[in-house]
Amino acid sequence: MNSRTDAAVGRALAARRQEAVDEVEAILAAAVEVMERDAPAPPRVSDIIAAAGSSNKAFYRYFSGKDDLILAVMERGVGLVATYLDHRMSQVDEPARRVAVWIEGMLAQVADPDLIRASRAVTVQLAAITDRGIADAEIARPLRDRLSGSVAALGCADPERDTDAVFIAVLGLMRRCLARNVKPDVADINHFVSFCLRGLDVARSRNV
Known part of the structure; x- marks a missing residue:
């Protein structure tokens, strides 16, 4: 042609x-x-x-069907959150502060009434999907990946496991907020961030 x-x-x-x-x-x-x-x-x-x-x-x-659609909705939501995290994390350089910003950005998704309503609705339907493990392991991976680099930069002995520990803890808190229809306040978020950073600092100190 x-x-x-x-x-x-x-x-x-x-x-x-x-x-x-x-x-x-x-x-x-x-x-x-x-x-x-x-x-x-x-x-x-x-x-x-x-x-x-x-x-x-x-x-x-x-x-292919409703389950495929719900996973696509979840994937789209993860993409939006990932973009939000990129924007916030790009504004700080120090690894510990980047981890803190990541945690704060994740918890912001269950602190906003509109976001928490949509997240709860999707999470309820996601729980009924046979391949829910796919959503947790694959669809949510971009969120975990944005944390892993900052954890590794802290100098922890086992950054993969340390990343998983923080990631699982944050998802657990988010799911509890969704299940109980509550949102964390500033004090809750600050305490949780401090707790995670202290844990990472202990992990780092063991490698010194």
């Missing part, structure tokens, strides 16, 4: 890709809306399709 033909095909493909992106975003946003509205009852695909102004054909073009 000549350059003009290539350009024409490129424009057509770009338009189709954008159309697909827009359809998927509409379905994901509708899924969160329906999950929040109907929680704790499981959302119905028909309701999600109606809320998105979409169709069965479009839905199954992108998702």
Whole structure:
């Protein structure tokens, strides 16, 4: 094909890709809306399709079923949180402070009423998915990865295990807040950050 033909095909493909992106975003946003509205009852695909102004054909073009959609919603949420963490962590250099900012950024997701409502709705549905381990191990990995570099920079003897300890502790606190419908206040967050940093400092000192 000549350059003009290539350009024409490129424009057509770009338009189709954008159309697909827009359809998927509409379905994901509708899924969160329906999950929040109907929680704790499981959302119905028909309701999600109606809320998105979409169709069965479009839905199954992108998702194999409801579980696949819920995992996609979780993945999208993780991506947004990861971007938020990148922004906040880029503003500090000292490793311990970066760890603190990571923890604070994670806990911010259960300190905001709007975020906690959406997170709770998704978490309830995620618990019913057979492959929940995939969500914990794979989908949440970008969040863990943003912590691991700062933990390693502290000079801990076993940064992988130390990263896991902090990561699991933070997720545990977040899930407890969601389950009990409570949000941590500033004092709670500051105490938790201090606790984690003291633990990492002990781990680091054992390597000196």
